[in-house]
Amino acid sequence: MKLMKNLGLSISAILILTLLAMGIAMNHSMTYLLTVIIPYAAFAVFLAGFVYRIVKWGSAPVPFRIPTTCGQGKSLPWIKTNPVENPSGFWGVIGRMALEIFLFRSLFRNTQVEIIGGRPVYGSAKWLWLFGLMFHWSLLIIVVRHLRFFIEPIVPWIAALSAADGFFEIGIPTLYLSDIALLTGLSFLFLRRVIVPQIRYISLFTDYFSLLLIIGIVSTGLLMRHFFPADLNAVKTLAMDWVTFSPVAPQGISAVFYIHLCFVFTLMAWFPASKLMHAGGIFLSPTRNLASNNRRQRHVNPWNAPVKVHTYEEYEDEFRDKMKAAGLPVEKE
Amino acid sequence: MSFDKIPKPDQLIQIQYAPPKTGWMETPVEFRPGTWSYSGTAKSLTALDLPNPRSWQPSDDDWKLPENWQAIILSGMKERLGKYRSFRLFMDVCVRCGACADKCHFYIGSGDPKNMPVLRAELLRSVYRRYFTKSGKLFGRLAGARDLTMDVLKEWFYYFYQCTECRRCSAFCPFGIDQAEITMMGRELLNLVGCNINWVTEPAANCFRTGNHLGIQPGGIKDILDFFADDIEERTGVRVDVPINKKGADILFVTPSGDYFADPGTYTCMGYMMLFHEIGLNYTFSTYASEGGNFGLFSSHEMIKRLNAKIYAEAKRLGVKWILGGECGHMWRVLNQYMDTMNGPADFLEEPVSPITGTRFENAKSTKMVHIVEFTADLIRNNKLKLDPSRNDAQRVTFHDSCNPARAMGLFEEPRYIINHVCNHFYEMAEDTIREKTLCCGGGAGLGNDENIEMRMRGGMPRAMAVKQVREKHGVNRLACICAIDRATLPPLMDYWVPGVTVSGVHELLANALVMKGEKERTTDLRGDPIGG
Numbered sequence: 001m002k003l004m005k006n007l008g009l010s011i012s013a014i015l016i017l018t019l020l021a022m023g024i025a026m027n028h029s030m031t032y033l034l035t036v037i038i039p040y041a042a043f044a045v046f047l048a049g050f051v052y053r054i055v056k057w058g059s060a061p062v063p064f065r066i067p068t069t070c071g072q073g074k075s076l077p078w079i080k081t082n083p084v085e086n087p088s089g090f091w092g093v094i095g096r097m098a099l100e101i102f103l104f105r106s107l108f109r110n111t112q113v114e115i116i117g118g119r120p121v122y123g124s125a126k127w128l129w130l131f132g133l134m135f136h137w138s139l140l141i142i143v144v145r146h147l148r149f150f151i152e153p154i155v156p157w158i159a160a161l162s163a164a165d166g167f168f169e170i171g172i173p174t175l176y177l178s179d180i181a182l183l184t185g186l187s188f189l190f191l192r193r194v195i196v197p198q199i200r201y202i203s204l205f206t207d208y209f210s211l212l213l214i215i216g217i218v219s220t221g222l223l224m225r226h227f228f229p230a231d232l233n234a235v236k237t238l239a240m241d242w243v244t245f246s247p248v249a250p251q252g253i254s255a256v257f258y259i260h261l262c263f264v265f266t267l268m269a270w271f272p273a274s275k276l277m278h279a280g281g282i283f284l285s286p287t288r289n290l291a292s293n294n295r296r297q298r299h300v301n302p303w304n305a306p307v308k309v310h311t312y313e314e315y316e317d318e319f320r321d322k323m324k325a326a327g328l329p330v331e332k333e
Numbered sequence: 334m335s336f337d338k339i340p341k342p343d344q345l346i347q348i349q350y351a352p353p354k355t356g357w358m359e360t361p362v363e364f365r366p367g368t369w370s371y372s373g374t375a376k377s378l379t380a381l382d383l384p385n386p387r388s389w390q391p392s393d394d395d396w397k398l399p400e401n402w403q404a405i406i407l408s409g410m411k412e413r414l415g416k417y418r419s420f421r422l423f424m425d426v427c428v429r430c431g432a433c434a435d436k437c438h439f440y441i442g443s444g445d446p447k448n449m450p451v452l453r454a455e456l457l458r459s460v461y462r463r464y465f466t467k468s469g470k471l472f473g474r475l476a477g478a479r480d481l482t483m484d485v486l487k488e489w490f491y492y493f494y495q496c497t498e499c500r501r502c503s504a505f506c507p508f509g510i511d512q513a514e515i516t517m518m519g520r521e522l523l524n525l526v527g528c529n530i531n532w533v534t535e536p537a538a539n540c541f542r543t544g545n546h547l548g549i550q551p552g553g554i555k556d557i558l559d560f561f562a563d564d565i566e567e568r569t570g571v572r573v574d575v576p577i578n579k580k581g582a583d584i585l586f587v588t589p590s591g592d593y594f595a596d597p598g599t600y601t602c603m604g605y606m607m608l609f610h611e612i613g614l615n616y617t618f619s620t621y622a623s624e625g626g627n628f629g630l631f632s633s634h635e636m637i638k639r640l641n642a643k644i645y646a647e648a649k650r651l652g653v654k655w656i657l658g659g660e661c662g663h664m665w666r667v668l669n670q671y672m673d674t675m676n677g678p679a680d681f682l683e684e685p686v687s688p689i690t691g692t693r694f695e696n697a698k699s700t701k702m703v704h705i706v707e708f709t710a711d712l713i714r715n716n717k718l719k720l721d722p723s724r725n726d727a728q729r730v731t732f733h734d735s736c737n738p739a740r741a742m743g744l745f746e747e748p749r750y751i752i753n754h755v756c757n758h759f760y761e762m763a764e765d766t767i768r769e770k771t772l773c774c775g776g777g778a779g780l781g782n783d784e785n786i787e788m789r790m791r792g793g794m795p796r797a798m799a800v801k802q803v804r805e806k807h808g809v810n811r812l813a814c815i816c817a818i819d820r821a822t823l824p825p826l827m828d829y830w831v832p833g834v835t836v837s838g839v840h841e842l843l844a845n846a847l848v849m850k851g852e853k854e855r856t857t858d859l860r861g862d863p864i865g866g
Contacts (some may be wrong), residue, residue, distance in 0.1 A: 009475065017617050057425070060418040063634075066670055066741070068503040068511060070769040071586045073743030075696045075707050077712060080752075085769070086743040106432075109383070111765055113435040114594045118346050119798040120441050122765035128432060132507075166792050195562065199351040199431045202451050204477040273468055278508055281426035287509035292743060295700040300675045303416055306381065307635050309642040310541050312650055318542075319551050327550035328578050331650075 007194060010208035014216055021262035025255035032249040034261060039242055042265035051271025054280050065299040068287040070109075074296075087291045097289055101282060128190070135185025138178035139214075141165060142221075145178070149239035170226050171226070179222055186215050206274055213267050220260035230257045339367050339787040342830055345848060346794070348444040357452060358459070358474070361484045361490045363561060364392045367787030370494055370780060373534030378527060380538040381636070385527025391490055396483070402526045402570035403481050407464055408601050409525045413518055414465065420518050423510045424461045427454060433502035433512070438773045439495055442791030447467060449513040450502035453492050457519050460485060490528050493519035495638075495788060497777035498631070498663075499736035504769050516778075521633045529632060533779035537628040542638050545624035551578075557593045563602045568861070570853030573610035575618070578651070582617035583688060585648045588659025588705075589626040591817035592838075598820040600859040601838030603608045604847075608709065608840065611849050612689050612717060616657065622647035625664040626817060630671075631779040638675040641667055644702075645676050655685040656702040660838045662735035662816035663777060665704060669742050673700040690715040706747040713754050719848040722757050724855065724864050728811040729758040730842065733796065734771035735816035735825065743769075748815050749837050754848035760807040766799035776822030789822065790829050795828035806830055812836045 024030040071082025081088065084095040099105040112125035145162050148154045166174035190211045193199050224230040234250045235257065241247040271277070283289065316323065316331055323330050336700040339345070369391055378386035387397050399405065414421045434449035435441060446452050449844070462469030462478035465796040469478030479485065498513035517537055523529060536546035543550055549557070558575045566572050576582060586609070608617050622643040629636030648656050658668055673679065680703040685694040692711045694703045712718050732752055738744040745768050752759050766772050771804055774795025776785075812834050820836055827834040845858045857863055 009706075025358065053425075057418060057422050060415060060421045062418045064671055064674055065414060066511065066514065068500055068509055069743035070504050070742050071743055072745045073696070074716070075744070075747065076692070076711055079710075079746045082743070086704075090777075099600065100509075104507055106505055106509065107430075109505050110432050111435075113441050113795075115346065115348055119801065120345070120795050122763070128430065132430070158767065196431075197352055198350070198434055198446060198449065199429075201446055202429050202431060202449065202455065203430065205475050206477065212382040221674070275426070275428050278426040278428050281422055282508050284418065284422055285551075286422075287503055287511045287514075293696075294669050294673060295697040296695065298678050298699045301674050304675065304813070307639045307642070309639055309646075312621050312643075312646060315542075315544065319620075323551045323620070326555045328551055328555060329580070 003035065006203060006205040007208050009205050009210050013209055017213075017262055017266060018216070018259055021259040022255055024262065027170040028249070031258065033236060034258060034265075035249050036247045038265050039247070039261075042268040046268040046271055049269075050277070050280060053272050053277050054284075057281065057284050061302045062286050062290070063301040063303060065290045065292075065294050066286055067290045067292045069292050071199045073292055088293050088296070089291050093289060097283070100288055104129055104136075107132060128192070131185045131188035134181045135189060137257050138181035138185065142176075142182060142218075145176070149236050150238075150243050152240060164192040172187045173225060175226070179218065182218055183215075183222075186211060190215065210274060210276055212269075213263055213270070217260060217263045217267065220256050220263065223256050224254065226258060228254050230254050336786070336790075336829055338559045339790060342790075345787075345790060346443065350444045352446045357446060357455070358479055362447075362488045364487075364491065364588075365504070365787075366784075368495070368785065369491060369788070370530035370532055370782050373529040373531045375536040377531065377534040378529070381534065381541060383527065383529070384525060384621055385532070387527065391487070391528075396486075396528065398486075398526050398528075402486075405525050406481060406486075406522050409522050410461065410518075411465070413521065414461075416588050417514075417518070419511065419514045423454065423515055424458050424465075425449060426508050427458070427510055428508075429455075430504050430507065432507065433510070433552045436502045436505045437512075438497075438499070438501070438775060438795045439788070439792045442775070442794040443788070447488070447492050448495060450496075450506075450510075453496060454510070454512060454515045456485070456488055456492055461719065478524055486523075486526075486528070489519050490523055492768045492846075493523065494530055494780065495569065495792075497736070497773045497775070497776060497780055499773040500740040501772065503816050504740060517630075517634070520631065522809060524632055530782075532782040532785075533628050533631045536779075537632060537636055537640060538623050540628065543623075544621045544643060546626060546628060546756065547590045547591075547594050549590060549623065551620040554593060554618070554623055558602075558606070558618065559706070561599065561606060564859075565603050565607055568857055568859060569607070569849055569855060571607070571610065571849050571851055573606050575606070576616060577618045577744060578620055579617035582615050582651060583654050584614060584616040585622070585644075585651060585653040585656045586616045586618055586659070587625045587644055587656060589660075589661040589664055589817035590624045591626070591821055592659060593623075595821065597824070597835065597837050597841065597860075598817050598845070600841040601820065603859055604838065604840030604842075604844030605659060605705065607847055607849065608718075611847060612712065614688065617651060617653070619651065621650075625658055625661050625668070627664060627667040628779060630663050630667055634671075637667055637671055641675050642670050644668075644672065644865055645679055648679070648701075649681050652684040655697075656682070657705060657708060658702055659705050660815040660817065660840060662737040663818070664737075664739045665744070668702050672702070674783070686710055689717050704742075704744060704747070705746065706751060709840070709843060710747040710750045713751060720843075720846045721848050722755050722846050724845050724858065725756045725842055726758070726865050727758065727858075727862070728756060728842070729807060729809045730756045730811045730813050731760050731800060731807075731809045732767070733742035733762075733774070733800075733812055733814040733819060734767050735814055735819055736771060736773050736777060737788055738815060739769055739771045744815075748813075751843055752813060755843045757805075760800040760803050760809055762803050766795065772796040772799065774816075774819045774822040775826060777818050781818055781822040786825075790826065793822070793826040794830060796823075797826050800827065800834055801831045804834060810834055811842075813839050813842060815839055
């Protein structure tokens, strides 16, 4: 039961947030807080927190160069190397990091073990990679699409991205492919966490909460677009007011919009304190972002401290007689 | 090696992957015989000036810790969070996606969820959150945080000495989180209050004093190497030199002491000596730096440096040009990723150039230390060796990539190149079990001791089963490797899971095939077994 407790608590937290947002929608002074004060506060917490975390990681030195090598290293000239999986220089590292960040290279390696016929069998298991990638890319597209609320006139490439995203023109207003992909990816990640016993076993409150929060944001977004249309002009006005630092609490935008906002601001404030910081952390991972050229180029440890060693003199002093008896040369007779 | 006290293979393979009903924070560790290693003795700890030397065992209720042990560990943790970006980052960025879970050989072989790398790391992360993050301080359990209690410490001991630092999980992690790095930190912290295992501390203490893990004194080393020379003469009719502590040698040769000490490593050592004789290499062994391996890697970064310092110091004293290193896994993790940083720069040495082929080893130009399989592959490539692979025809060979040369160097092709030139029958194991995805022998990182036998057989099971597959398919009877720990731990693993497969270093196979000047007709291989089977 303990295992379901984290899930239950996460669902409760989301419900409380929802109720809170609905309460806010009904109370004018609270909508003022949500639309005029909190946006700046949440954004400030997000930005400052993000920077703080990166600086904190960055300020810890990298004493040793410890890349995990996943391909043939650079050695003799006639041996074919794998410059990306085992980078020997700057461009290799860039390539490796790009593959990792944009295509989740390591996750693509994933296998699943089962004991079949008395031996472990390593089956292909690309689902996590596929849905993970789907989720992250569609999230990026959706965030970028939202820039249309914050920029006037809308720059052409954002408009083009939105048009491409809605290419199939299903329904009115057009259903965005990225919305479908995001929801599919999220559902997979969430269900996997709840259903697979091992994953449920390792899951913490934060794991469920992060997913549910984003699911909440996407659901309210979809509701506003397709079922309870929000007054887009009012939303745009509000967003532009934020950008120009002259926010005015809006009138008559649907309650769903307030729930949406409430979730988004929670996510922003929660982000730097949570595991979601993997978004920044991945750039700093020393097993991935260093070249495997240790023997070619010395890596310097800024805190390299002297240690107590056993010198040759001490060694010979202890064993001199035995060394001489064995006919081994000695420094001091 | 006796397997009497552990379940039979067909029972051991019945692995239950369903996690227990109780949450992991509520499931205390049970020190079951066969699954843990004896404590470090007071004598070894004293020899190394390590804290809290005493007589105790992990199965005892009272671990005889200093009164303020929590404070010691927490301040040690704080210090390391400030000194290692890896540690700080790996404490924070895990999303618990679980991709690493079934990549660990100990998890595959035991089904114990705390052997999933993610959970092994959470054992430490939960304490990190409790004392070093705001959310952990405020929300406790809800934020995945817990107090550092005696139960937690026991859990650390059990599971950080149930990780061989093989880095397989790290290859699969989307953020490159390296459990080896976390285990190393966990072990450093345990060491601060005197909780270590004897199979690590005793070799380290030996190495500090005598120059090698096995505690062999200078005369002993000379006797052993002379004995190898006798054996070589008996098999080949060629008398090889045994240069030891020789000033004026071009090259210092450093190999793990396991190669001097026990079969089948000894045959690999004979292989090196025959090769060096045949090409007329002006080299020397050293008794002071008679250990390539470094059990410091399994206790603390400081200990790595203390033990490793001998190699450069000896190279300087003997006035060699550069250093050549034998076949060993964790030894090369240290030589490749730590030595130059810790004890360099080796500006008193020359950039390594093969005196036989003239090849410049550009990849080792700063460290000045070349891996023997690079050196030998270059010799073969330049036709400097006369080889008769048919002498290994009795062997149907497969190759086990040792964890560290694989995932800390990327040394994949060189050993295969040699094997392909010295054997006629070479078969690769399944793709998911070799190269960067290679599986551990189950006894690395100091866990290859007798009392830990059940866990070794469990952890080595995935490797053994991959061997079993090629044995059934191709009749493989020889498992080649480039690691001294492998040569010690794989033979019992094979006896248990895949009887009939023997283990050898690559240079043993090379020496069998090596046609030496002035040799007599060879009727046996180095082991005295008839050639051709």
